[in-house]
Amino acid sequence: MTLIRSRDFTATRAWGALDIANMGGVTTRxxxxxxxxxxHVNDGEEVFAVLDGTVDMHVRENGVARVTTLEAGDIFFAGLGCEHVAHPRGPARILVVEKEGTV
Structure with a gap:
């Protein structure tokens, strides 16, 4: 058993990650x-859950960009081909579930 208190996690650089699990080629970080x-556009689907903080998620579809603000508890799903970029408003902790090897 592993217990992770996400609110206590800090990385040495932006987007630093703690690997939590790899389940059949799907990673949770x-x-x-x-x-x-x-x-970026992932080579698979991605689930992005904001655990702490606020994140502006920019999505570009057919050359048109829009922004959705995600608060703690919000979940964003990026399907195949979804071009997106996350802009935290200050420190944020995000749980990401995606295909292994995705950047």
């Missing part, structure tokens, strides 16, 4: 971030 990530 806890990320700490205080800076934007980068625009």
């Amino acid at each position: 806890l990320h700490w971030a205080d800076q934007p990530y980068e625009w």
Whole structure:
């Protein structure tokens, strides 16, 4: 058994992660971030759950960008081909479930 108190997790750099599990090629990682990530499209689906903090999720579809604000407890699902980038508003802790090897 492993207990992780997400509110206590801090990384040495933005988007640093704690690997929690790898279940049949699907990884679960806890990320700490205080800076934007980068625009990207995953090579699989992604579940992004904000555990602590506030994150502005930018999504671009057909060349049109929109922003959705995610608060603690909110979950974002990025389907195949979803171009997105996360911009935390200050420190945030995010649980990410995605295909192994996804950046």
